[in-house]
Amino acid sequence: MSGVLRGRGGLFAALAIAFCGCDARPQRAAPQPAPTSSSPATAAVVRAPAGWLKGQLHAHTGRSADSATDPAEAAAWYAARGYDFVVFTDHNVVTETASPPGLIVLRGVELTQNLRTCDPPPDPGERCLLHATALFVRPDPDPIAFDPGEGRSRLDLYARAVDRGIALGGLVQLDHPNFHHGADASLIVALARRGVTLVEVENRAVDSGNDGDATHPSTEAMWDAALARGARVFGTATDDAHHYGDADRVRARGGTAYTGDRGFVMVRAERSPEAIRAAIATGDFYASRGLVLDRVDLGRDAIAIDARRGSAAVTFELVADGRVVEVARGAVARWDLSRRIEKVVRVRVRDETGSLALTQPVWR
Ligand SMILES: [Zn+2]
Numbered sequence: 001m002s003g004v005l006r007g008r009g010g011l012f013a014a015l016a017i018a019f020c021g022c023d024a025r026p027q028r029a030a031p032q033p034a035p036t037s038s039s040p041a042t043a044a045v046v047r048a049p050a051g052w053l054k055g056q057l058h059a060h061t062g063r064s065a066d067s068a069t070d071p072a073e074a075a076a077w078y079a080a081r082g083y084d085f086v087v088f089t090d091h092n093v094v095t096e097t098a099s100p101p102g103l104i105v106l107r108g109v110e111l112t113q114n115l116r117t118c119d120p121p122p123d124p125g126e127r128c129l130l131h132a133t134a135l136f137v138r139p140d141p142d143p144i145a146f147d148p149g150e151g152r153s154r155l156d157l158y159a160r161a162v163d164r165g166i167a168l169g170g171l172v173q174l175d176h177p178n179f180h181h182g183a184d185a186s187l188i189v190a191l192a193r194r195g196v197t198l199v200e201v202e203n204r205a206v207d208s209g210n211d212g213d214a215t216h217p218s219t220e221a222m223w224d225a226a227l228a229r230g231a232r233v234f235g236t237a238t239d240d241a242h243h244y245g246d247a248d249r250v251r252a253r254g255g256t257a258y259t260g261d262r263g264f265v266m267v268r269a270e271r272s273p274e275a276i277r278a279a280i281a282t283g284d285f286y287a288s289r290g291l292v293l294d295r296v297d298l299g300r301d302a303i304a305i306d307a308r309r310g311s312a313a314v315t316f317e318l319v320a321d322g323r324v325v326e327v328a329r330g331a332v333a334r335w336d337l338s339r340r341i342e343k344v345v346r347v348r349v350r351d352e353t354g355s356l357a358l359t360q361p362v363w364r
């Protein structure tokens, strides 16, 4: 494997080169993440409150060509950081590894299609890097391959990955929509109809483009737009980690480290694979960029959220049909929605450090 292929999507990058003869290096120049995120878990470990589980829905191991960490070592890395479960999502291969004490390791796969072009075509300098993860899949010893599909519609390309993920028995998550601007709100709407359950609103890899730019909306705005058009998809935060104990060595040789414990989900479930899957399938979880909540009760007519006891004051924003309509500051938020006319309501919680939690939508 040539060094030029190292980076997100490297395994399929190699396959794409075989198919299309193009240089498929997928990543672009990006700022380095804070080095603390790859250091040993000496900082305060964030753990789930009673009744909740801290989980990771997108992480790579050495079974991906762009990661070199053994699955058992990656599992231990997450266990040391307070995770209750992790789904390994290697590129086009279902990874199976034992669960270390305290951590449930679940099977997943990142269905990875890296193409030079598709319809609509990519922006200049970008590629069609169309990725979706299938979570909680059944064992599958064979690598997953897609025919090249150059020039086909983005919807067709994503849809065949969605179909494959469902055929594997998985819940399907649309990955990093703003990475090479693979997807937009219209695609999320169409793919939700096709069977996508989750969309990565906060994929925390350094080059995911979550904030958008002058010509592309943020992933959160994209999610709101899709919700407004009837998509029933839940929002996730994930690491998309590729580097663990090796992150500092990757940086030392001038590479970009894709590290973890930056985006996760907090799931209200008992400690079993079946309960975790059921809670995620029904949206009984929230996405977090580090912020943890003690209470999240979302009803059609009332919302009650408590910040974690002892945490600094936080800001609660009620987002209704894509707009912030009410703001509360302090330790708790209580809203009566019975007179509100909006169709889709969710809550964004922020603290002064930039930490963030996003609840799932309430459809009314
Ligand atoms: Zn990806």
Ligand SMILES: [Zn+2]
Pocket (backbone or CB within 6 Å): 008, 058, 060, 110, 240
């Ligand atoms: Zn990935």
